[in-house]
Amino acid sequence: MxxxxxxxxxxxxxxxxxxxxxxxxxxxxxxxxxxxxxxxxxxxxxxxxxxxxxxxxxxxxxxxxxxxxxxxxxxxxxxxxxxxxxxxxxxxxxxxxxxxxxxxxxxxxxxxxxxxxxxxxxxxxxxxxxxxxxxxxxxxxxxxxxxxxxxxxxxxxxxxxxxxxxxxxxxxxxxxxxxxxxxxxxxxxxxxxxxxxxxxxxxxxxxxxxxxxxMEAVRAQAAPAYYRVSLHAAGVEPAAVARAVGALAEVKVVQPDGEALRVESEPGVDPRPAIASMAVGRGWGVSGLERTIPTLEEAFLSIVGREGA
Amino acid sequence: MTATFAILKRELLTYFVSPLAYVFLGVFLFLAGVFFYLGIALTGEASLRVMMGNVSISLMFVLPMLTMRHFAEEQKTGTFEMLMTSPVSPVAILVGKWLASLTLCLLMLLGTGLFVAILAYYGEPDWGVIATSYLGLFLTCGVFCAGGLFASSLTDDQVAAGMGGIVLLMPLWLVGSASSLVGEEWQARLDHLALLPHLRSFTKGVIDTADLSYFALLTFGFLFLTFRTLESRRWR
CATH class of the missing domain: 3.40.50.300 (P-loop containing nucleotide triphosphate hydrolases)
Known part of the structure; x- marks a missing residue:
């Protein structure tokens, strides 16, 4: 039209x-x-x-x-x-x-x-x-x-x-x-x-x-999807948990995000199965593995930058 | 055609729901009355000759004030954008606005009918001359409205449009006043350019095609320039 x-x-x-x-x-x-x-x-x-x-x-x-x-x-x-x-x-x-x-x-x-x-x-x-x-x-x-x-x-x-x-x-x-x-x-x-x-x-x-x-494409284009991962490992330092997750081939970036971890991967790669099996293998509890799509607002800000906002 | 009529109607509505039309009619009739009285008192003739000349000069100052808002205000308030995104040609918009201001002029001239009635009551005016005088004055209004619209199309500031209109029209008068300063050969040439000598034929009862062409040329000239300005505004 x-x-x-x-x-x-x-x-x-x-x-x-x-x-x-x-x-x-x-x-x-x-x-x-x-x-x-x-x-x-x-x-x-x-x-x-x-x-x-x-x-x-x-x-x-x-x-x-x-x-x-x-x-x-x-x-x-x-x-x-x-x-x-x-x-x-x-x-x-x-x-x-x-x-x-x-x-x-x-x-x-x-x-x-x-x-x-x-x-x-x-x-x-x-x-x-x-x-x-x-x-x-x-x-x-x-x-x-x-x-x-x-x-x-x-x-x-x-x-x-x-x-x-x-x-x-x-x-x-x-x-x-x-x-x-x-x-x-x-x-x-x-x-x-x-x-x-x-x-x-x-x-x-x-x-x-x-x-x-x-809408989905623009959000994804602006800022790739990321994952919020919550693992419970008794007696293990949070930094060590993060290192263990970061060592996986499917994972690109790991950042602490409050109690949880913010995990980014290559586009098209879902790191959740690998994280889950690694955690289970070590006897850690898994209470959250969520895929988070950035909001349009986040996409907007990541593209336009914050100087105009 | 529908659009021209719609714009004409809208402009007239705007004149009459605001104090604008009443102020103009009042001011104009006051000035005309003063000139009418002076004309009779000075010459003792039962004619409108003196009034017509003076009225035409006051119109040169009054009409740009009437037309100044036509485009300037629409540009400023954004309604111009609506007009230009309607399936309407700029010519229809322009002609509608010109006819609206001319309609108000017609009412202003009709108001001076009172003076004609007074002449007819106390003296024996020449009706033919009165008719041609009014025709001449109406044609003058046509020129001034077109010139005022042109000034209004150039800016989105009403005051600038009004003053600009006056400055634009003044040479038509000044050229005649200055003509006696420049020697006979040039005087004749300048008198052809000036407005008052052409109007004078009408107030003497003469309808000459040369004078008619003069008014027609100026009116269409100004309307054409307005049209070009409207077209070009889109490119800037």
Whole structure:
């Protein structure tokens, strides 16, 4: 549904994004993560046809963004980072304006406005002036605007920024409900949100893709899985236990991790059977052999580094 | 077409839900009233000739203040991004905004109908001349609105857009004032460039294609420059 190939955008000497490629199959939700200024918004602006790219190609909903921008714009709903609201209008006036701008058939306009207001939880808010709304409600109006023409593709730039936890859950449920019918690109800083919603992740850092693929793959790519090993050896020094584990061929690194040991191995090698049989052979007790996959947060930090955090 | 109309409607709504339209109508009608009174008191004619000339110059300062927010504010608040990601051409956006400011001009000119009524009550004005005068003034509004929009498209700061618009339009007036300083040969040339001599034909009751082309050329020129600026903003 969305194909991005070798996209590069330069502003004069400054390269905002460089050689960005990814694709999103129909009905999937792609999480777009990265530190501030990494190029998330630029990429989204290119995909919506707002900015032209310097190099590369992007196909959205079957149309080339640079050759058929109008066809792409018809099929994309876009929520920019700041909801694009006219402060002096009411919610109803604004959404009716958007419906006209989107050239929805006259007969459908009011019905669609009613439907999206219902969907984003704005029922009864029609006469409220946009400038007086709280951030959460502005965000909802922005989402309503993006959904009006029932677009197959949704591009949402930080849809939950500035929301309180309850509203956050609301928006998350809304997005989960939209997946399937809509192909969604979602940028956010809130990593648990990505873990909850997105099957696929693109991590962008300093304009380049640092990791991409399924959630599992990105986590593994960032920081390999490790094992927490808890052994009980009466009368043996913890350091000696660690040495014994480290002597196994399958084990690469051993570090003490509280009461337990943190064990790393070569990718694709599971050291647990070897550790278990070694422990049993020496008459040690085994109370834990867990594989731990790093969280997305750990992956993020290991790739981006902590200077931006 | 739908989009142009939608934008026109939205802009008018914005004018009238804020104090903007009322302030403009009030200020403009006050200025026009002063010039109307002075014109009658100084010449004793039942005509709008003096008022028209002075009103056109005040419009040069007033209209950029009206148009300054059109693009500058949209750039600043981010609504421009929504417009440009809708399946709408920049031309439709531009024309919608231009027509909106022109609609307000039309209301401002309609307001001066009161002065025409006073003329008709106390004297015998030449209706043909009044009609051509209004046409001339309306065409002038078209030029000033287009120039103001161009200034607004150049920046996301409203005040800069307003001042820029005035500075952009002033040469059209100054060139005429300065023309008497430069000798006869150049005077004629500069008078062709200046706005007031062209407006003067209308206020005398003359509709000349040369004058019509002058206004049309300036209006389309400014609108075209605005269009190019909107297109190029995306590249920067």
């Amino acid at each position: 969305i194909e991005v190939e070798h996209l590069t955008k330069r502003y004069g000497a400054f390269t905002a994004i460089e050689d960005v490629s990814f694709s999103v199959p129909k009905g999937h939700v792609l999480g777009f993560i990265g530190p501030n200024g990494a190029g998330k918004t630029t990429t989204m602006r290119v995909l919506t046809g707002f900015l032209p790219a310097t190099e590369g190609r992007a196909v959205v909903a079957g149309f080339d963004v640079f050759e058929d921008p109008v066809e792409v714009k018809r099929r994309v709903g876009y929520l920019p980072e700041t909801p694009p609201l006219y402060r002096e209008l009411t919610v109803g006036e604004y959404l009716r304006f958007c419906a006209e701008l989107r050239d929805l058939p006259r007969a459908d306009r009011l019905r669609r406005v009613g439907e999206v207001m219902e969907r984003v939880g704005l029922r009864g808010w029609e006469r409220r002036v946009l400038g007086t709304l709280s951030k959460g409600y502005r965000q909802r109006v922005g989402l309503a605007q993006a959904l009006l023409h029932n677009p197959p593709v949704l591009i949402l730039d930080e849809p939950t920024s500035g929301l309180d936890p309850a509203q956050n859950v609301g928006v998350r449920e809304l997005i989960a409900g939209l997946a399937g019918d809509h192909t969604i690109i979602l940028s956010t800083h809130i990593l648990p949100e990505v873990e909850a919603l997105c099957a696929q992740v693109v991590l962008i850092n300093k304009g380049k893709i640092a990791a991409s693929g399924t």
